Amino acid sequence: MGDVAMTVPVLKAFTAQYPEVKLTVLTREFFTPFFRDLENVSVFPADLKGTHKGVLGLYRLSKELKKLNIDAIADLHNVLRTNILKCFFLGKPFVQIDKGRADKKALVTGKTFQQLKTTHERYADVFRKLGFLLDISNPTFPKRVALNPELQKTIGVDTKNWIGMAPFAAHESKMYPLDLMEQVIETLSKTHKILLFGGGKKEVDILDGFQNKYKHVINLAGKLTLDEELDVISNLDVMLSMDSGNAHMA
Numbered sequence: 001m002g003d004v005a006m007t008v009p010v011l012k013a014f015t016a017q018y019p020e021v022k023l024t025v026l027t028r029e030f031f032t033p034f035f036r037d038l039e040n041v042s043v044f045p046a047d048l049k050g051t052h053k054g055v056l057g058l059y060r061l062s063k064e065l066k067k068l069n070i071d072a073i074a075d076l077h078n079v080l081r082t083n084i085l086k087c088f089f090l091g092k093p094f095v096q097i098d099k100g101r102a103d104k105k106a107l108v109t110g111k112t113f114q115q116l117k118t119t120h121e122r123y124a125d126v127f128r129k130l131g132f133l134l135d136i137s138n139p140t141f142p143k144r145v146a147l148n149p150e151l152q153k154t155i156g157v158d159t160k161n162w163i164g165m166a167p168f169a170a171h172e173s174k175m176y177p178l179d180l181m182e183q184v185i186e187t188l189s190k191t192h193k194i195l196l197f198g199g200g201k202k203e204v205d206i207l208d209g210f211q212n213k214y215k216h217v218i219n220l221a222g223k224l225t226l227d228e229e230l231d232v233i234s235n236l237d238v239m240l241s242m243d244s245g246n247a248h249m250a
Contacts, residue, residue, distance in 0.1 A: 001245035062088035145231040161237040166197040166246035174243040
């Protein structure tokens with residue numbers, strides 16, 4: 001999810017600088033809301049567990065995509081599936097992201113110690129190799145979205161600033177210790193409204209515990225659609241998150 005969310009500011013910059021170019025994003029249907037505010041961008045949903053599953057499914061997908069008269073392919077994922085798809089688009093410009101694995105390995109093993117190129121820049125490099133001199137140095141951000149009545153009722157209306165907090169990540173090594181995170185929640189909740197994000201029953205149960213223990217703390221985990229979560233995040237004053245999809249969405 002995070003990798004998909006991180007493409008959005010790059011695509012937003014692209015559409016602003018090249019408004020005459022139509023972009024079609026191939027991704028899972030679930031991720032469609034990420035691209036809702038982008039002009040001249042459409043989403044082609046990939047059914048990777050059904051129609052487009054396996055090599056034959058990817059071949060079927062390639063035939064469907066060819067009907068769109070695509071001029072070039074920017075592969076921002078560079079995984080096994082996209083490498084298989086590449087075989088079905090011989091003759092078309094097909095540029096894949098360089099994930100910089102060698103540079104990352106050199107950093108974590110101590111061979112080098114220098115700033116790595118950001119993922120956003122790596123995405124932009126793909127478009128540059130296709131001939132689009134993309135500049136992502138001045139990003140623009142979507143405006144706050146009016147919350148629907150149900151969300152307004154859940155969160156409430158007051159003068160406190162809203163802080164979103166997503167304490168979890170896929171790997172424990174990427175998380176701030178929960179006992180210390182609870183101290184952060186306790187302290188900030190005295191002067192701010194805290195909105196908690198997460199997913200999965202275990203996370204929901206832990207966040208429910210924080211909500212029940214402290215005032216001005218609301219657990220939204222498991223209660224929102226992706227569209228609604230994006231709406232709420234657009235209204236936050238600050239998002240405090242581990243290395244997870246919530247951080248990239250913010």
